[in-house]
Amino acid sequence: MRAIVIDPPDSLVWTEVPDPEPAAGEVIVQVTAAAVNRADLMQRQGHYPPPAGAPPYPGLECSGVISATGPGVTDHRVGERVCALLSGGGYAERVAVPAGQLLPVPQGLSVQESAALPEAACTVWSNVVDIARLRTGETLLVHGGASGIGTFAIQLGKALGARVVTTARAIKHDRLKALGADVTVDYSTEDFTEHRADVILDIMGAKYLARNVEALKPDGRIAIIGMQGGRKGELDLGALMAKRGSVSATTLRARPAADKARIVRAVRDRVWPLVDAGTIRPVIHTTLRMAEAMKAHRLMESSDHIGKILLLP
Ligand SMILES: NC(=O)c1ccc[n+]([C@@H]2O[C@H](COP(=O)([O-])OP(=O)(O)OC[C@H]3O[C@@H](n4cnc5c(N)ncnc54)[C@H](OP(=O)(O)O)[C@@H]3O)[C@@H](O)[C@H]2O)c1
Secondary structure, eight states: OEEEEEETTTEEEEEEOOOOOOOTTEEEEEEEEEEOOHHHHHHHTTSSOOOTTSOSSOOSEEEEEEEEEOTTOOSOOTTOEEEEEOSSOOSBSEEEEEGGGEEEOOTTOOHHHHTTSHHHHHHHIIIIIIITOOOTTOEEEEESTTSHHHHHHHHHHHHTTOEEEEEOOGGGHHHHHHTTOSEEEOTTTSOGGGSOEEEEEESSTHHHHHHHHHHEEEEEEEEEOOOTTOSOOOOOHHHHHHTTOEEEEOOSTTSOHHHHHHHHHHIIIIIHHHHHTTSSOOOEEEEEEGGGHHHHHHHHHHTOOOSEEEEEO
């Protein structure tokens, strides 16, 4: 089969590689589409090696059709249309996936479109609901509302009955309001701390740590999932304690397989009905050929996109 191989120092090559074999509990997915994630850019640059046992090729989510099943897989069959959360390897014609990381293609979506959902759905659900316990009527602040993550978080927040405030450059505000955002803040000219939130989904890390604490309501929760603004910051514990606030920080890729399977089950039970009903839709900026993966990465680096970029093998 062909896959995208990282060619140091900084290029991506679509080339022949060995076919994956399904281990016990795994299936092989013939890939229809893979989605690009910010982490893939870091992996390309050598800053985010895949976890042990994961394929070396980039790609944290994909969709396609099951072409083989490994020993012990009883609840999936060859020919089934799926999308999947991956630990790597989505930029390929075929990928081995633990059965617990498969999701059905939601009603009303093509197999191709469904590739845009698993990583965002699992990341946003596990942080905003599982960890930060967002409740109806609360305010959710989504940083980077135009990102693949952000476009999903805005829609999930609204579907759960929250008021959603989001940060993005002004040029993207109309799209984010159309997705349901109640308030849009241009972080380059406005101060987001003028808006108080119960839950903050943060992708900026160090740069926003102090201001996130300032923007927190009493009993508020900050869920950090990105470090686009640096990894080491100063946390004013006095300010956090006065608000009875909490800060969490997680990465989905490094979670054990059983934990990923638990999150995927919760997403299938609680989020997929919202996608089936059309309440949450994938936001797809553009679709490119897999051989154009480098062009897709350059587009993501420019941040000119809104939502997801798909790659077709
Ligand atoms: N921990 C995890 O498990 C996990 C999983 C998935 C993703 N993530 C993280 O989530 C983030 C988004 O990932 P993605 O793949 O969806 O990326 P993406 O589509 O490339 O989005 C990145 C966004 O960052 C925004 N941005 C840049 N500077 C900003 C600032 N100062 N304030 C607010 N927003 C700013 C850009 O929007 P503008 O054009 O408006 O600047 C852009 O939309 C990344 O940091 C990624 O590493 C974490």
